[in-house]
Amino acid sequence: MDTSIDLSGMTPKHAEHYQRSLKSIPWATQTNAKRYDGELVPSRPPFLKRAKGCRVWDLDDKEYIDFKASLGPIILGYQYPLIEDAIKNQLSNGVLFSMASPIEIEAAEAILNTLGWAEKIRFMKTGADVCACCLRLARSKTKRNKFATSGYHGYQDWFALTWPNNGVPDVLNDFSHSLPYGDIAAIEALFDEHGSELAAVIVSPFEWDQAPSQKFLKTLRAKCSEYGSVLIFDEILTGFRLAKGGAREFFDVEPDLAAYAKAIANGYPLSAYAGKAEFMDTLDKTIITTTYAGETLSLAASQAVMQVLNNEPVIDHIHVLGQTMRDAFDDIFREFNYPAHTVGLSPAVTIQFEGDESEQSAKRVELFNILYEKGIFANKEWFITYSHTASDIAKTVDEMHQAVKQIS
Ligand SMILES: Cc1ncc(COP(=O)(O)O)c(C=O)c1O
Numbered sequence: 001m002d003t004s005i006d007l008s009g010m011t012p013k014h015a016e017h018y019q020r021s022l023k024s025i026p027w028a029t030q031t032n033a034k035r036y037d038g039e040l041v042p043s044r045p046p047f048l049k050r051a052k053g054c055r056v057w058d059l060d061d062k063e064y065i066d067f068k069a070s071l072g073p074i075i076l077g078y079q080y081p082l083i084e085d086a087i088k089n090q091l092s093n094g095v096l097f098s099m100a101s102p103i104e105i106e107a108a109e110a111i112l113n114t115l116g117w118a119e120k121i122r123f124m125k126t127g128a129d130v131c132a133c134c135l136r137l138a139r140s141k142t143k144r145n146k147f148a149t150s151g152y153h154g155y156q157d158w159f160a161l162t163w164p165n166n167g168v169p170d171v172l173n174d175f176s177h178s179l180p181y182g183d184i185a186a187i188e189a190l191f192d193e194h195g196s197e198l199a200a201v202i203v204s205p206f207e208w209d210q211a212p213s214q215k216f217l218k219t220l221r222a223k224c225s226e227y228g229s230v231l232i233f234d235e236i237l238t239g240f241r242l243a244k245g246g247a248r249e250f251f252d253v254e255p256d257l258a259a260y261a262k263a264i265a266n267g268y269p270l271s272a273y274a275g276k277a278e279f280m281d282t283l284d285k286t287i288i289t290t291t292y293a294g295e296t297l298s299l300a301a302s303q304a305v306m307q308v309l310n311n312e313p314v315i316d317h318i319h320v321l322g323q324t325m326r327d328a329f330d331d332i333f334r335e336f337n338y339p340a341h342t343v344g345l346s347p348a349v350t351i352q353f354e355g356d357e358s359e360q361s362a363k364r365v366e367l368f369n370i371l372y373e374k375g376i377f378a379n380k381e382w383f384i385t386y387s388h389t390a391s392d393i394a395k396t397v398d399e400m401h402q403a404v405k406q407i408s
Pocket residue numbers: 071125126127128129131151152153154155204234235236237261
């Protein structure tokens with residue numbers, strides 16, 4: 001049990017639950033980004049017990065306007081009625097069957113129609129699962145071992161090579177190359193040296209704390225085609241958020257395969273890998289199999305999410321409200337000469353603090369702690385959902401104004 005964590009920022013109820021949790025659950029959570037950070041963000045509660053719309057409640061019933069969106073999956077809002085109805089309806093038929101269920105076809109067709117570019121799709125449960133599936137297919141199709149990555153792709157061995165105490169054999173380093181987002185010269189150098197050995201390049205098509213680079217994606221597309229490497233987009237965070245068709249539509253660059261999760265089912269556990277038939281048909285010869293991928297509740301949720309995405313202005317809403325919030329944040333930073341500005345794209349902007357790394361961190365901690373106290377569940381990426389309203393954003397801007405004034 002980790003006894004080094006400072007609990008003094010927690011309320012008594014949270015401290016009691018946290019200490020109890022640590023006795024049976026290392027980290028007291030399953031997810032790195034949900035770990036309690038007593039040093040950096042003491043006022044962020046370690047537990048939330050309820051969520052509805054764009055609001056979440058902690059163990060003391062304190063209410064927050066949420067911008068963490070469960071790390072991205074919540075695109076419509078918590079407990080969105082149409083999704084909950086689809087779940088209840090499916091529950092009456094059962095959750096997992098001894099053979100495939102028709103909801104697999106219905107969800108597959110709904111997702112492919114929404115994406116608008118991919119021809120075939122298969123399901124899994126996590127983002128890390130489907131990134132690994134795409135790499136497996138690429139290696140199987142090209143009969144090559146090496147790959148290049150840009151961005152974060154989950155906990156699995158092939159990607160966690162640089163993590164401390166990772167438990168991953170060193171030999172895997174021989175296969176992996178990394179590529180900084182937006183760096184065109186690095187693409188040229190990579191392909192000059194290793195192009196003919198690369199099974200795949202797997203990239204997050206957009207990094208939320210950087211400027212978008214269509215040129216980076218276009219260059220990768222051209223190089224992968226030239227060298228016969230498979231271009232894989234990790235659309236775990238961009239899919240169904242930047243546009244209905246994700247980064248592929250937003251940047252107008254087509255990968256060969258793409259990995260989706262998070263917003264695909266508004267918080268229900270579903271992920272998918274999809275692409276052109278030529279690449280997905282590699283599955284005719286390559287075995288990828290798991291027990292729970294055809295679980296029907298998440299598929300029903302996803303089918304309903306696609307219905308809402310196609311019938312309502314979800315994407316416009318999150319872009320417009322995100323832009324309103326972004327402009328207002330930047331106005332506030334300018335008004336108080338506060339050393340920060342927003343970066344990224346409006347569905348989930350990031351506040352970039354100025355100075356060296358430790359100055360940035362100190363500024364973020366100071367500001368975010370005040371925001372949590374004021375009932376704003378701040379996050380590195382400020383995720384907007386379809387349930388945030390103009391008045392939620394106005395209240396958030398007002399709290400940000402007071403917070404920045406207090407520390408300027
Ligand atoms: C871009 C990206 N890829 C992959 C993953 C891994 O997904 P999961 O945590 O569901 O395994 C994440 C998770 O945050 C992600 O943001």
